Amino acid sequence: MLKVDSLTKNYGSKQVVVDVSFEISQGEVVGLVGENGAGKSTLLNILATLIPLEEGSINYNDLNYGADHRKLREKIGFVPQDIAVWEDFSVKENMVFFEQLSWVKKSRKELRQLCLDMKLDQWKEKTKSLSGGMKRKLNIAISLIHDPDILLLDEPTSGIDLKSRKEIGSYLYDLAKHNGKTIIYTSHDMEEIISLCDRVYCIGKDPFYKELLEKNGKSVQVL
Ligand SMILES: Nc1ncnc2c1ncn2[C@@H]1O[C@H](COP(=O)(O)OP(=O)(O)O)[C@@H](O)[C@H]1O
Ligand SMILES: [Mg+2]
Numbered sequence: 001m002l003k004v005d006s007l008t009k010n011y012g013s014k015q016v017v018v019d020v021s022f023e024i025s026q027g028e029v030v031g032l033v034g035e036n037g038a039g040k041s042t043l044l045n046i047l048a049t050l051i052p053l054e055e056g057s058i059n060y061n062d063l064n065y066g067a068d069h070r071k072l073r074e075k076i077g078f079v080p081q082d083i084a085v086w087e088d089f090s091v092k093e094n095m096v097f098f099e100q101l102s103w104v105k106k107s108r109k110e111l112r113q114l115c116l117d118m119k120l121d122q123w124k125e126k127t128k129s130l131s132g133g134m135k136r137k138l139n140i141a142i143s144l145i146h147d148p149d150i151l152l153l154d155e156p157t158s159g160i161d162l163k164s165r166k167e168i169g170s171y172l173y174d175l176a177k178h179n180g181k182t183i184i185y186t187s188h189d190m191e192e193i194i195s196l197c198d199r200v201y202c203i204g205k206d207p208f209y210k211e212l213l214e215k216n217g218k219s220v221q222v223l
Contacts, residue, residue, distance in 0.1 A: 077148030
């Protein structure tokens with residue numbers, strides 16, 4: 001269980017996340033929506049431990065975000081909004097590089113399979129020669145190397161073709177439902193949110209997303 005209590009984040013005098021509380025159970029796929037600048041990435045970066053917690057508290061099972069950074073990081077897989085891969089490495093070299101940093105060891109075959117699961121079969125190609133969508137597939141594969149319990153995905157499917165997006169979506173959904181992973185992800189694609197998420201958090205007061213999603217039978221909570 002991931003439990004967020006009274007989380008607030010300011011950038012100078014600007015309040016971005018305001019007194020947010022929520023709970024997410026193991027195995028849930030939760031969408032995070034809201035207009036540009038609403039604070040989705042800020043919230044995901046805090047949950048990924050990349051932005052320090054200032055006000056409020058976050059706990060994952062018995063781990064506390066103030067005290068247990070290292071242990072938490074072992075449990076978190078993160079795909080940032082801005083793609084973070086080594087451009088001059090091949091796909092294989094990227095996977096091996098991040099595997100070597102990881103505390104979970106994977107064979108070359110397993111690493112390759114992770115890429116194939118993401119519908120990426122350009123194993124030997126230089127990353128800089130890949131399209132944006134392919135790089136994003138690589139970024140998702142990298143985030144899965146250490147078998148994280150929690151997956152935080154910031155617009156993971158943007159730029160990915162529709163067919164791959166659907167396949168990756170159902171792969172991630174299975175990871176939640178069969179392997180008990182907890183997934184929180186942002187997307188501007190409401191069809192994807194509707195088909196993939198168990199429920200949705202909406203940041204911001206504009207009723208647009210909430211109304212649209214509720215019309216389509218989604219449970220939406222405004223943060
Ligand atoms: N490092 C930063 N310093 C100052 N303001 C920031 C910083 N990062 C984000 N912001 C501001 O915080 C708000 C939320 O940004 P962000 O979390 O990226 O929103 P979203 O992902 O929903 O588009 C925006 O107004 C943005 O300009
Ligand atoms: Mg963002």
